[in-house]
Amino acid sequence: MAATMLLKPTSVRTLKMQRSALRLRWMTAGVGLALLALDAIVPSQVHAVETSVTAAITWPADSLYQVDVPLETAAGEQTRFASGSGRVRIVTMFYASCPMACPLTIDTLRQVDAAIGQRARVGFDMLLLSIDPAADTPAALAKLAQERRITDPRWTLARASESDTRKLAAVLGVQYRKLQDGNFDHSSTLILVDKNGRVLARSNQIGKPSPDFIASIRSAIGENPSTAKSR
Amino acid sequence: MNRSIRRIAIESIRGIGIESIIAIALCLWISSALSDGVLVPGGELRSILPTGTSAKTVKVAPYKLDRVPVTNEEFLAFVRAQPQWQRGRVPAILADGTYLAHWSAPLELGANASPNQPVTGVSWYAARAYCEANGARLPTWYEWELAAAASSSSRDARQDPAWRHTVLGWYSQPSNKPLARVGATPANIYGVQDLHGLVWEWVEDFNSLMIASDSRNQGDPDVMKYCGSGALALEDRENYPVAMRIALLSSLEAKSTTVNLGFRCTR
Numbered sequence: 134m135a136a137t138m139l140l141k142p143t144s145v146r147t148l149k150m151q152r153s154a155l156r157l158r159w160m161t162a163g164v165g166l167a168l169l170a171l172d173a174i175v176p177s178q179v180h181a182v183e184t185s186v187t188a189a190i191t192w193p194a195d196s197l198y199q200v201d202v203p204l205e206t207a208a209g210e211q212t213r214f215a216s217g218s219g220r221v222r223i224v225t226m227f228y229a230s231c232p233m234a235c236p237l238t239i240d241t242l243r244q245v246d247a248a249i250g251q252r253a254r255v256g257f258d259m260l261l262l263s264i265d266p267a268a269d270t271p272a273a274l275a276k277l278a279q280e281r282r283i284t285d286p287r288w289t290l291a292r293a294s295e296s297d298t299r300k301l302a303a304v305l306g307v308q309y310r311k312l313q314d315g316n317f318d319h320s321s322t323l324i325l326v327d328k329n330g331r332v333l334a335r336s337n338q339i340g341k342p343s344p345d346f347i348a349s350i351r352s353a354i355g356e357n358p359s360t361a362k363s364r
Numbered sequence: 365m366n367r368s369i370r371r372i373a374i375e376s377i378r379g380i381g382i383e384s385i386i387a388i389a390l391c392l393w394i395s396s397a398l399s400d401g402v403l404v405p406g407g408e409l410r411s412i413l414p415t416g417t418s419a420k421t422v423k424v425a426p427y428k429l430d431r432v433p434v435t436n437e438e439f440l441a442f443v444r445a446q447p448q449w450q451r452g453r454v455p456a457i458l459a460d461g462t463y464l465a466h467w468s469a470p471l472e473l474g475a476n477a478s479p480n481q482p483v484t485g486v487s488w489y490a491a492r493a494y495c496e497a498n499g500a501r502l503p504t505w506y507e508w509e510l511a512a513a514a515s516s517s518s519r520d521a522r523q524d525p526a527w528r529h530t531v532l533g534w535y536s537q538p539s540n541k542p543l544a545r546v547g548a549t550p551a552n553i554y555g556v557q558d559l560h561g562l563v564w565e566w567v568e569d570f571n572s573l574m575i576a577s578d579s580r581n582q583g584d585p586d587v588m589k590y591c592g593s594g595a596l597a598l599e600d601r602e603n604y605p606v607a608m609r610i611a612l613l614s615s616l617e618a619k620s621t622t623v624n625l626g627f628r629c630t631r
Contacts, residue, residue, distance in 0.1 A: 194456040200489075296501070303488060303571055303618035304457065310572035312416040313423075318574055 190215070197224075198330035200304040202297035204262075207274035207290040214293075214301065215330065221257035221353045224324045226307045228265035229277040234321045234339065239281055241323070241339045246285070248347050249356070256354030259288040262301055264309045264317055266292040306335070325349050401428035401500075401631045402555045407519075409510045412600050412607070413573070424506050430628035432546035432558050433565060434494060436467075437479035439486065442494050444471060449490055456619070459487040463621045480545040482563045482626040488618040491566045491627040500629035502568035505613075507630055509606065512559040514552040522603060534561025535605050560605060563626040564612055573614040 192198045198215035205211060223242065227235040239261075246254050263269035269277075274290040277283075283290070293301060302309055309319035323346065325334040334349035336342065350356075406426040415422060443450045443464075451463055451470040464485045468474020486494075488502075495501050503511075515521035522528070534549070544562060551557045559565075598607060612625075 192455070196455075196457065199455045199457050299569060299571070300489075300492070300618075306617070308571045308574045310416075310569070310574055313419050314417045316416070318416060318572075320574070 190218075192218075193329050193331055195332075196330035197304050197326060197332065200300055202293050202300060204291040204293050205271060207271050207278055209271040212291070217258060217260060217289075217326075218330055219328050221328055221333075221350075222260055222326045223257065223350070224260045224262065224305060224326055225322065226262045226264050226302060226305065226309065226319065227321075228263050228317055228319075229269045229273050230265070230315070231317070234319070236281070237339045238321050238323075239283070241342050242288075245323075245342045245347065245350065248342060249350060249354075253351075253354060253356050254287070256356075257287075257350060259285075261288065261290045262298070262305075263290070263292040264298060264302065264307075264319055265311075266295055266298050268315070325353060327353060400431050401629075402431050403427075404429050404507070404511050404554050404556070406510070409506055409513075410520075410599075411506060411509055412598050412603055412610070413505070414599060422506055424510050427503070427507055428631040429503060429507065429511055429554070429556055430500075430630070431551075431556055433482035433563060433626045433628045434491075435480050435546055436473050436477045436483045439464075439483040439494060440467075440471070440473060440479075442497060446493070446497060449493055454487075454490070458489040458619055460617075460619050460621055462623075463487060463490070465621075466623065476542075478542075478545065480547075481543045482546050482558070484543070484563055484623050484626045485621045486566075486626065487621050488566050488570060488616075490621075492568070494627075495629035498629060500631045502566055502627060503630040504569050505567045505573060508559070508565065508567050511552065511554060511556050512606070514554055514556075516550050516552055519553055522600070528603070531560045531605055535608070537561060563624050564609060564622075566625065566627040567613065570613045570616065571618070573610050 190198075192215070198218055201213050201215040203211065203213055204216075223245065225238055225242070227238055229235075242259055242261075246259075249257075263274065269292050271292075274292065278288075278290055292298070301307075305322070305324055307320055307322055309317050311317055321337065321339045323336045323339075323342075324332055325346065327333050333353050334346055336346040338346070404427055406424040408421040409424050410421050447453060451465075451467065453470075454463060462485055464470070464483075466474075466476045466485055468476070473479060492502055513520045513522050515524065515527045518524070518527075546562070547557055549558050549560070549562065552559065598610070601607065616622075616625075
């Protein structure tokens, strides 16, 4: 290619070669400049400033809402992790195509609701966060909710970005690892959070809710003052 | 943007082809040199972590890794630009009590923190925030592992006893000496330095370091933690430096800070 460009037009054949050389120059210059443009532009678009720490609301130093990331619910609503503040909440992480642990987790949460009772459970909400945001689109989450008959408006299924999902897991103390076949290894934890985002209790027990966890919920919603722990 | 690029393209073509190509190549080289990241081609990695499927390797896409860890000087510039990350201002949930404890003041390195030492005492959140502010991110475990498997002459030197001996030697340095500066260890075949024996480094998915011998055992957190029976599931138990790194990272919380834990970024 380089040799072609150095030729001077001395004949018709050379003229043809020089035209194709000119085309090659166009292409090379175009490719090179496209690469330059990409190189310059892509990093600056990715530039992001940590927004949660500079939020106007001052959360307690140990509040999970210090990590206030955007969420998208099964209904397609744009909300934030800290939007649940002001209410007691149970937070957990799952994914829709999970074969065993997540259906069990959902069932455990149902048992929690049953144990607390219809009247009292209006005092707290459930937030289920996906560890597989790529697959768990709002449509997929809505489909799962339908299949599992999750109709209570107190329950929210949501996803965040891949990067924010990792951050949520970090602050919730949940571990997860995506495998090559699209499944996940993950821990199953229920985290009880007060209205300021502080952790009141955690439970790794799924299948049947732990009585201690139930007791913590009761005292958080003001149900059983005699067993309330001082916070 | 399109119009000016077309204009530049036309003008560059008017000139002699070779010169503009050389100029473009120089610009690309300069810009990549300035960002101080090294292109690691990626490929198939035989990881120390079990894949959890029948596959023996995992695919790692090409990436650009920082040549050396982030230094005290660089981190100081970052906390100056983003005051919410200064010591004393960061909430406890994002960095524990020993965050940047070795600096003499929130905005001053002091005698125990020289500018070219790798910054330590930083939490995962702080490391991430630094990388994000620089248009980058933390490397994933696989990205770290792939780069760390390389010697100066081979992309995968992990089965080479001489190399393993050398690497173990770096890790066995007595810890009563002050932390060395970045960039003092030999570069590997990609040009990356200090992956072994300087500081431990955060990775983006540190909380995915759960060793399960059987991926069907989901939902049982005790089986999946690293310690105890989980340790037997590592694929190469003689790779002590990497095993120690997994042990450390899997025992930490995101807010943890330690005097030997720093980080570098991936672009």
